[in-house]
Amino acid sequence: MTPLHAAPPPLSASAAVSSSAPPLLLAKSYHPKAAASCSLAVTAATPSRKAFLACPDHSPAAGRSLAPARSAPASSPALISAVQDLYEFMCSGPLVDRIGYTRERIAESIDRWLWCGSQVSRLFRLDELRLSHAEKARIYHFYIPVFLWCEDQVADHRSKYNEGDEIPPLVIGVSAPQGSGKTTLVFALDYLFRVSGRNSATLSIDDFYLTAAEQGKLRETHAGNSLLEFRGNAGSHDLQFSVETLESLIKLTKEGMKMKVPRYDKSAFGGRGDRADPSTWPEVEGPTEVVLFEGWMLGFKPLPNEVVTAVDPQLEVVNKNLGAYYDAWDRFIESWIVIKIKEPNCVFQWRLQAEVAMRADGKAGMSDEEVMDFVSRYLPAYHAYLPTLYKEGPNGSKKDHLLVIDIDEERTPISGS
DSSP states (O other): OOOSSOOOOOOSHHHHHHTTSOGGGOOOOOOSOOOOOOOOOOOOSSTTOOOSSOOOOOSHHHHTTOOOOOOOOTTOHHHHHHHHHHHHHHHTOTTTTTTTOOHHHHHHTHHHHHHHHHHHHHHTTOOTTSOOHHHHHHIIIIIHHHHHHHHHHHHHHHTTSOTTOOOOOEEEEEEOOTTSSHHHHHHHHHHHHHHTTOEEEEEEGGGGBOOHHHHHHHHHHTTTOGGGSSSOSTTSBOHHHHHHHHHHHTTOOSTTOEEEOOOEETTHHHHTOEEOOGGGOOEEESSEEEEEEEETTTTOOOOOHHHHHHHOTTHHHHHHHHTTHHHHTGGGOSEEEEEEOSOGGGHHHHHHHHHHHHHHTTOOOOOHHHHHHHHHTTHHHHHHHHHHHHHHOSTTOOGGGEEEEEBOTTSOBOOOO
């Protein structure tokens, strides 16, 4: 079977620590089995993609201008000390236990951690030798641990097939409230898979929203229900389109197979949005090994009517619509990442920051008042469905294939309850 990991460029970490570090830090060959806020001035590569750190232009022309990664002599005392300090920082992360790692396993795979850190730093145009504490936490406490967990999930998925089998990609669902950083996490994960030599694809539930015209018809059908007046809640997605897209993606098992995946233009119609023109959709090539599927309401389960109507009577129809979402979305997802927040009301501030960044990038965005109105249409669903999501896990999830990440109001991973 083809190994999961493409060999990364040689690193000097092992040599740097071999002469003076304790035995724990003598790095071995990597094997998949063996916090403050960041900048929010962002641009997005595609209409439905926003970023948490600043996402630069990674077009081929821009890529040629990337400065080469810097290196220090392997015997440099400063490098030895820096690697030792970074190792301790890695071990202190709140996700280490949750992804099944120990200090020993981090030491064994430290070259992989450092290589991933270098790649993510380049992706976000950061100086990997001079990271702020917030940037270092974002990379080594969040993006890299989650990526390594995803790699293990892919390895487990592929181990269930025989040599020569056509292996469908693993679909990993990322469920998190709006503005919590899920889209940028997916952006980083997708990049790491690709530079590791693995074809991946990304999707958002946003990409399956009804077109602006269809949303208008939905608004007329449910006149007076503010939860279905605009995009967002269950009922405002094209579920048949979702099924067709996901079924086509998981069939991309051979080299030479290609398909375009949909995107949603959030800036259309003054920020109310519309499905992007198909000519702008990105193309995915087979064999695809992983599909990263993110959304604010992925994994929500229908609840008894008396529960949801106690939150907001308008949720009754939304709750009824939610019954069809398992077959359209959740049944395709084998592994889950859930980003857990303490207070749904912080979504307003996060959404406002995203809209400010969109406007700063020259795109049409909602005003502050429109953001408040927009988010108010999501809050009832958060208050109704998040407690069950956090207590029971997403619809159809299994414990060994579920990673829960608690974050604070600054969107920094923290130790959970």
